[in-house]
Amino acid sequence: MTTATVSRWDRFRESFLWYSFKRDKVAIVSFVVLMLMVLAAVFAPLLAPADPYDLAQINIMNSELPPAGLAGSDPAFPLGTDAQGRDMLSTILYGTQVSLMIGFGAVVLQAALGILFGLLAGYLGGRVDAVLMRIADVQLSFSTLMVAIIVGAVFKASFGNLMFGEIAIYMLIFIIGVSEWPQIARTVRASVLAEKKKEYVDAAKVMGFSTPRIMFRHILPNTLSPIFVIATVQIANAIISEAALSFLGLGMPETQPSLGSLIKSGFDYIQSGSWWITLLPGLVLVVLVLVINLLGDWLRDVMNPRLYKG
Amino acid sequence: MLAFLVQRISQAFLVMFVISVIAFAIQDGLGDPLQQMVGMSVSQEEREALRDELGLNDSVVVQYLRFAGNALQGDLGNSYFYSKPTLEVIAEHLPATLELVIGASLIIVVFSVPIGVYSAIRPQAWLSKFFMGISTVGISIPVFLTAIMLIQLFSIGVTVSAFPEDTGWGQWLNDFFSTEGGLPSYGRGDELTHLFGTWESGFFSESGLMHLVLPSVSLASIMLPLFIRLIRAEMMEVLQSDYIRYARAKGLSAGRINFLHALKNTMLPVITVGGVQIGIMVAYTILTETVFQWPGVGLMFLEAITRSDIPLIVAYLMVVGLIFVITNTLVDLIYGLVNPTVKLTGKKA
Amino acid sequence: MALLEVRDLDVRFAVRGGDLTALRGISFSLDKGERLGLVGESGAGKSVAAFSILNLIAKPGYIAGGQILFEGRDLAAMSERELRKIRGNRIAMIFQDPMMTLNPVLTIGTQMVEAILAHRKISKKEARAIALDRLQKVQIPSPGKRLDQYPHELSGGMRQRVIIAIALLLDPEIIVADEPTTALDVTIQAEIMDLLLDLCEQENVALMLITHDLGVVSQVTQRMLVMYSGRIIEQGPTREIINDAQHPYTQGLINALPQLGEPGARLFQIPGSMPSLKNVPTGCPFHPRCNFATEQCKHSMPDYVRSGNVDVACYEVANLIEQEKHMQEAES
Numbered sequence: 006m007t008t009a010t011v012s013r014w015d016r017f018r019e020s021f022l023w024y025s026f027k028r029d030k031v032a033i034v035s036f037v038v039l040m041l042m043v044l045a046a047v048f049a050p051l052l053a054p055a056d057p058y059d060l061a062q063i064n065i066m067n068s069e070l071p072p073a074g075l076a077g078s079d080p081a082f083p084l085g086t087d088a089q090g091r092d093m094l095s096t097i098l099y100g101t102q103v104s105l106m107i108g109f110g111a112v113v114l115q116a117a118l119g120i121l122f123g124l125l126a127g128y129l130g131g132r133v134d135a136v137l138m139r140i141a142d143v144q145l146s147f148s149t150l151m152v153a154i155i156v157g158a159v160f161k162a163s164f165g166n167l168m169f170g171e172i173a174i175y176m177l178i179f180i181i182g183v184s185e186w187p188q189i190a191r192t193v194r195a196s197v198l199a200e201k202k203k204e205y206v207d208a209a210k211v212m213g214f215s216t217p218r219i220m221f222r223h224i225l226p227n228t229l230s231p232i233f234v235i236a237t238v239q240i241a242n243a244i245i246s247e248a249a250l251s252f253l254g255l256g257m258p259e260t261q262p263s264l265g266s267l268i269k270s271g272f273d274y275i276q277s278g279s280w281w282i283t284l285l286p287g288l289v290l291v292v293l294v295l296v297i298n299l300l301g302d303w304l305r306d307v308m309n310p311r312l313y314k315g
Numbered sequence: 316m317l318a319f320l321v322q323r324i325s326q327a328f329l330v331m332f333v334i335s336v337i338a339f340a341i342q343d344g345l346g347d348p349l350q351q352m353v354g355m356s357v358s359q360e361e362r363e364a365l366r367d368e369l370g371l372n373d374s375v376v377v378q379y380l381r382f383a384g385n386a387l388q389g390d391l392g393n394s395y396f397y398s399k400p401t402l403e404v405i406a407e408h409l410p411a412t413l414e415l416v417i418g419a420s421l422i423i424v425v426f427s428v429p430i431g432v433y434s435a436i437r438p439q440a441w442l443s444k445f446f447m448g449i450s451t452v453g454i455s456i457p458v459f460l461t462a463i464m465l466i467q468l469f470s471i472g473v474t475v476s477a478f479p480e481d482t483g484w485g486q487w488l489n490d491f492f493s494t495e496g497g498l499p500s501y502g503r504g505d506e507l508t509h510l511f512g513t514w515e516s517g518f519f520s521e522s523g524l525m526h527l528v529l530p531s532v533s534l535a536s537i538m539l540p541l542f543i544r545l546i547r548a549e550m551m552e553v554l555q556s557d558y559i560r561y562a563r564a565k566g567l568s569a570g571r572i573n574f575l576h577a578l579k580n581t582m583l584p585v586i587t588v589g590g591v592q593i594g595i596m597v598a599y600t601i602l603t604e605t606v607f608q609w610p611g612v613g614l615m616f617l618e619a620i621t622r623s624d625i626p627l628i629v630a631y632l633m634v635v636g637l638i639f640v641i642t643n644t645l646v647d648l649i650y651g652l653v654n655p656t657v658k659l660t661g662k663k664a
Numbered sequence: 665m666a667l668l669e670v671r672d673l674d675v676r677f678a679v680r681g682g683d684l685t686a687l688r689g690i691s692f693s694l695d696k697g698e699r700l701g702l703v704g705e706s707g708a709g710k711s712v713a714a715f716s717i718l719n720l721i722a723k724p725g726y727i728a729g730g731q732i733l734f735e736g737r738d739l740a741a742m743s744e745r746e747l748r749k750i751r752g753n754r755i756a757m758i759f760q761d762p763m764m765t766l767n768p769v770l771t772i773g774t775q776m777v778e779a780i781l782a783h784r785k786i787s788k789k790e791a792r793a794i795a796l797d798r799l800q801k802v803q804i805p806s807p808g809k810r811l812d813q814y815p816h817e818l819s820g821g822m823r824q825r826v827i828i829a830i831a832l833l834l835d836p837e838i839i840v841a842d843e844p845t846t847a848l849d850v851t852i853q854a855e856i857m858d859l860l861l862d863l864c865e866q867e868n869v870a871l872m873l874i875t876h877d878l879g880v881v882s883q884v885t886q887r888m889l890v891m892y893s894g895r896i897i898e899q900g901p902t903r904e905i906i907n908d909a910q911h912p913y914t915q916g917l918i919n920a921l922p923q924l925g926e927p928g929a930r931l932f933q934i935p936g937s938m939p940s941l942k943n944v945p946t947g948c949p950f951h952p953r954c955n956f957a958t959e960q961c962k963h964s965m966p967d968y969v970r971s972g973n974v975d976v977a978c979y980e981v982a983n984l985i986e987q988e989k990h991m992q993e994a995e996s
Contacts, residue, residue, distance in 0.1 A: 143330055146591055146643055151598035151635075158620040158628060162345050245457045249602055252459050253617055272463060272606070280467055287460045295455035302451065555722075557764035564720055564759075565779040565830065566752035569744075579769045655769060655814040 025307050032303040035296040042293055046102040053095035054081075058261065065090045069279045087267075087282045088274050096267055097286050101293065103263040107177045108244035112236050114182025115243075116189055120232065123193025124220045128201065138194070141187035152184035153246055157255035170258035177256055181243045192235050196228035230308045238301035241294045248290055264290040323647050327640045334636035338629045339382045342392075343375070345625050391633060392626035396619070401630035405612055409634075410514040411503060412600050412611030418531030419596065423538050431546025432581075435554065436573055447547075450540030458599050462533035462606040465500075469529060472496025499526045501608050530607045537599055538592055545588055550581040583654050590646025594639040665736065666693035667837055667870055668717070668755075673730035673740070675709075675716050675894075677941070684941040686712045686725060687894045694838065694870050699861070701881035701902060702874045703917070704891035707938050710874045711760075713891070714842045717872075718751050734838075753783040756831035758841040758860075762823035762848070766815035772826055773811030779833055798829035802859060821852040828860055838870045846875075857884070878921055882906045890914045893939055893949035895965075900974030910976040913950050948978070956980040 026032050045052060067090035073083045084093035122141075126134040144152055157180050161169050169176060200206065201224070209219045248265030250256035252272075257263040259270050264286045271283030366372050370381060385391070391401045434443035456464075467473065475492040478485035499522075506520035517523025553559065554577055562572045601613035608614065612631060619627040675687035687709050694700050704710050715721050717732055719739060732739040734755065739747065751757075759765040766775060776795035777788060784791070792811065799807035802825040815823060824844065831839050844860060845853040861884050864871045875881060881888050882902060889899040890911065898911040909915045916934035936953040939945055947964050951957040960979050968975040969982045976982075 143333065146594055147636075147639060148595035148598040151595070154598065154601060155632065159341055159345065161620065162623055162625070162628075241455065248457050249459065252457075253601065253605060254621065268460065268463070275463065275467060276471065278471075280471075283463055284467065287463065291452075291456050291460065294457075295452060298451060298455050557759060557761065558767040560715075560720060560722065561757070561759055561765045562767065564718060564751055564757040566748045566750070566782050567778060568748065568782065571778065571782075576767050576770070580767070583769070655816065 022307060026303075029303055031299055035299040035303070038292065039296045039300065042101060042289075042296075043105065045098060046105050049095075049098035049102045053092075053098045055092040055095040057091045057096045057099050069274065069277075069282070071279070072281050072285070084285055085279075085281045087271060088279070093281065093285055096262060097264070097289055100262050100264045100267045100286055101289060103174065103257060103261065104244050104247060104265070104290070104293070107174060107181070107247045107257075107263065108240045110174075110178035111181035111185065111243040111247070112240050114178055115186045115239065116232065116236055118182065118186035119189025120193050120225065122186065123190035124197055124225065126190065127194035127197025128216070128220050128224065134194075137190070141190055144184070145187050149184045149188070149242075150246055150249060153180050153250060154253065154255065156180045156184060157250050157253075161255055170260070173257050173261070177247055177250060180250070181246045185239060185242065185246070188239060189232060189235055192231050193228055196231055197224055200224045200227050234301065234305045234308055237297060237304055241297040241301065244290070244294055244297075264293075319651060320648075323644050327644045330640050331636060334640075335383055335386060335633065336379070338632045338636075339379050341632070342382070342625055342629045343378065345623075386633060391630040394619075394624055394627040394630075396622050396624045396627065401627050402634075404615065404627060405630060405634050406513045408610060408612045408615045410510075410516065411609060412597075412604070412613060414517055414527065415530055415534060415600060415603065415609060415611060416593070416596055418527050419534035419538070420593070422531060422535035423542055426535075427539055427542035427546055431543045432550055432573070432578060434543070435547045435550035435581075438551065446543060450543050453536060453540035456536070457602075458533055458537040459602045459606050461536040462529070462603060465529050465533055466606070468494045468496070469498045470496050470500035498529055500529055502526065502610060530603050530609050533606070534596065534599055534603045538596060541592065542585070542589070546581060546585055549584050550577055553577045553580045556580075583650065586653065587646060587650050590642055590649075593642050597635055597638065666733075667696045667698075667735065668694040668872075669731075669733040670717070671731045671733065673713075673716065673732065674728040675712055675721060675725060676728040678724040678726065683728070685728075685894060685944070686941060687716065690730070690896055692889055692896065692899060694872060696837070697868045697870055698887065699864065699871045699873065699885045701885035701888035702872065702891065703876060703878055703881050703888060705876060705938050707893075707940070708891040709894040710876075710891055711842050712894075714757070714840050714872070714874045717840055718755055718757065719747055720751075720757075749783065752779055752830075752836075753834045754836055755838045755840065756834070756836040758824075758827055758831050758839060758844045760843040760847055762820055762827055765827055766823060768815055771812055771814055772818070776811070776826075776830055776833060779830055783834055794833060795829070798832050799826070801832065801863065802826070802829045804829070820848050821856060824848060824856050825859070828856075828863065832863060832867065832869075835867065836869060838872065839864060840872045840874070842874045843876070844873075845880075846877075878906075878917055890917070893944055894941070895949065895977065897950065897978070898974060898976045900972070904972055904974055908972075910971050910974055910981045911950075911978050912954050912956055912980065 026036075050056070067079065067082065067086050068088050070082050070086040071078045072085040072093070073080065075085075078085065082092050082094070084097065086092055087096060122137050126137040157176075160176055160180065164172075164176075197220075206219060206223060209223050214223070244264075247256055247263060248268065251263050251265030252269045254269065257266045259266055262270065267286035268283050268290070271279070271281075271286065274282050275284075363372075370378060373381075389402060393399060394401045394404050397404045430446050434440075434446050437443050473492070473494045473496075475489045477492075478488040480486055480489060503515075503517045504520070504522040504526040506522040507515040507517055508519040508523070510516050517527055559572060559577055562576045567576075597613075600611060601617055603609065604611045604613035605617055612634070616628065616631045618624075619631065670693070671691050673687055673690040674685065675690075676683040676685050690713060692700070702710050702713060712721060712725065716725075716727060717739065719727065719732075719742070721727070727740045730740065734750065739750065742750075766772070773792060773795060776798070777791045780786070780791040780794055781788070795811060796807055799810055804810055804822055804825045810818070810822075810826070815826075818826065828844075831841075839860075841860065845856050848856060857880060860871070863869075871885075873881065873885060885902045887900065888902045888905055889896050890905070890913065891897070892913050898905060898909070898914050905914060906918065909918050913934070916932070919932035920934065934953055939949060939952075945952055946962060948954070948957070948961045948966055951961040954961065958979065966977045966979045966982060968977050969985055970976075971981060971985055
């Protein structure tokens with residue numbers, strides 16, 4: 006067992022992926038920043054000075070204090086406080102955790118849907134393909150954000166505000182996952198169509214393997230690298246979608262804020278000069294999305310063999 | 316030509332049908348017109364009688380057909396909140412959104428084409444790399460955040476005093492990083508010009524135009540990086556093609572090769588994608604209009620959601636769906652007209 | 665003085681981890697009105713050689729050394745501006761695939777007129793008249809109609825006729841034709857080739873014909889070059905080479921021609937395949953496939969030796985010539 010892991014590690018160290026990662030400063034910096042943010046978010050309960058969910062810790066007297074270094078700041082609140090007197094650093098740490106959870110969860114869901122529908126469409130072809138891809142086309146031309154807003158609106162109307170707030174995290178994962186599946190499905194379908202023509206698929210058919218077995222055990226592993234690339238970028242998109250929905254009031258409630266709902270609640274105070282309540286979580290959101298996008302760009306460049314043809 | 320038209324238009328009808336089914340399902344599932352009409356105080360029998368009268372006990376198919384028939388006649392019910400026909404409400408709000416989209420599209424076209432072309436022709440130039448870097452950052456900033464930052468910078472203004480004020484350069488740096496603000500960030504202003512029907516335009520007064528600046532820049536900010544990247548990628552691919560090399564072999568000037576031979580071939584796919592993106596822009600108008608309290612259909616839609624104004628939500632879906640379908644069909648037709656290799660039979664030659 | 669003289673041309677491709685040499689020490693000349701064939705398997709560097717004459721090699725390729733003298737002026741050292749005056753005007757090119765060569769979104773007329781106006785200060789109307797005249801020369805059916813058509817409305821054969829017409833627009837001195845008929849239907853290949861040759865003869869244009877088809881070269885050219893792995897390994901009068909090829913590779917090519925072998929006999933094949941640019945063997949690049957290869961062939965590239973009017977780069981040939989000389993000396 007140990008030898009196997011060692012050799013896998015060695016193989017990774019000799020791989021092209023690792024080689025190009027070492028040489029790409031942007032990729033390294035992005036990766037380090039992303040890892041720091043993920044760790045900070047995961048360990049938010051340990052790192053945060055206060056628990057923003059605990060009403061007892063909040064003192065309204067502390068509201069709208071500016072970050073350290075500005076006139077009127079309080080050393081207890083290095084990033085200032087929001088309008089309810091919550092410590093900004095803590096809310097941002099917890100908010101990042103919520104945003105990452107939703108982003109990651111939504112991509113897992115859309116990958117599951119996208120892989121299933123993409124495989125079915127690509128491998129079975131014919132009417133299944135036509136119907137699935139038509140749905141994907143319409144959904145994409147409507148824009149995934151629009152679909153998410155509509156589904157969110159419908160859910161909110163049918164569940165009511167209170168109920169929606171309680172299960173918001175799962176709702177958002179569901180909404181974003183369902184609205185974004187066509188992206189991955191298309192990628193999977195395209196690679197399946199390319200793989201289907203190859204000899205090993207014919208060989209598997211001749212050997213009498215079942216269709217699901219051929220699809221999942223033989224074709225799927227060969228389509229993983231484009232899925233991996235697009236899934237990375239989709240995490241960034243899901244985080245943005247979540248923030249957009251929360252900003253519109255269709256996402257996380259203020260009592261359990263994500264980065265998007267922090268930005269929303271801070272926006273009301275920007276005119277009174279308390280810019281930090283909205284712009285600090287905004288900055289965190291941008292950095293988070295940017296590093297994921299940069300990593301996605303790098304992965305695409307490394308894994309896309311088209312670039313090496315010329 | 317005819318076959319192409321028929322194919323596209325029947326496709327459009329199919330999509331509209333699906334949208335109407337969804338809209339109907341939402342209305343059927345969420346809206347209880349009885350509740351809105353009579354409140355809680357009416358007895359069960361009376362309710363049943365009313366349900367029968369309103370046709371709510373008919374089969375789903377019959378109800379849908381009635382819904383669709385009314386929709387075709389331009390009747391999508393009355394808004395609970397505004398107490399008037401939903402289409403009328405939308406007609407009042409639509410011009411504001413259209414002007415916002417027009418403003419943003421202008422910004423996108425004016426900037427994306429030259430920047431995209433330049434960075435395709437000179438991929439190694441530092442300016443190209445700068446534009447590419449900016450566009451990656453741009454894609455990563457959600458539209459509402461861009462809007463908020465623009466408000467902070469150009470509406471509220473920023474006063475920087477981090478540098479020592481007693482030195483000349485400190486003062487200069489403070490001034491350099493400070494912004495005036497003053498641009499309007501709320502609504503469309505009150506100097507609107509009546510054009511026709513429900514169209515009140517902000518294009519004809521200074522105040523109207525000033526109000527348009529920040530919202531349209533915000534809305535453009537999300538699409539501009541995509542278009543720059545798209546134009547650049549397409550153009551770079553075209554520049555690799557044989558006919559470009561052949562154009563060089565004919566001794567043509569670089570200008571003619573880049574701006575006629577290459578650009579014309581680049582713009583064809585860009586038109587298609589661009590058309591689709593206009594549809595996508597509608598989704599982003601909801602965000603932009605929310606930030607700037609821009610009285611368009613996006614803000615109206617969001618308010619309808621918070622007010623549970625189901626008929627207005629449904630009407631918005633139908634109208635936006637119709638706009639999508641029409642733009643997509645038009646884009647297909649225009650593409651067919653512009654591209655000589657599409658023979659308008661629906662197949663590529 | 666020759667019309668075109670290429671001296672010691674080196675072309676390289678700048679890729680990750682160093683340069684790849686695509687052409688090495690290419691030297692040949694082309695006289696006014698002459699027809700020169702350039703043969704070799706795909707990957708031998710024929711197309712690179714063709715494109716390098718007008719400095720049109722696709723990036724990351726570049727000319728690393730040598731001269732391309734056209735009427736005594738070095739095209740390799742010329743500015744882009746100066747080169748543009750020669751491209752299409754004094755030296756015209758015909759590309760391999762007519763389906764890809766014409767711009768799909770511009771009419772034939774536009775693409776012909778712009779080529780004239782790039783070099784002549786005349787009106788559009790006059791340019792259109794010239795275009796029409798050339799279309800008539802290439803015997804295209806209803807030439808007037810073609811000017812307003814788009815490339816996709818024409819068949820492959822017609823498109824190649826248009827491209828020949830474009831090549832003739834400005835009465836060039838040289839036409840470089842890169843496999844002008846390979847992409848066409850077999851049935852019209854001969855037709856198009858005949859047309860090209862007739863017109864070159866009529867207008868007294870020198871033709872550099874790049875092809876892998878030894879049959880065509882033997883029928884239409886006066887002199888030929890044989891390329892292998894980026895080098896010219898044999899060059900001289902076509903008839904002499906076809907009748908009595910010196911280099912083992914050229915011999916192999918000729919033996920592989922079906923019409924020259926015995927009817928019903930199995931076709932000869934040169935064992936192995938041409939090396940890729942990334943791993944060109946040391947010494948003579950042909951040695952791994954050569955029956956006569958010796959230790960010497962593995963280590964150094966042979967110089968050219970002259971046998972009759974043919975220049976050959978081969979140690980075996982050099983040895984034979986040497987032996988013959990000794991025998992003659994011994995006899996006399």
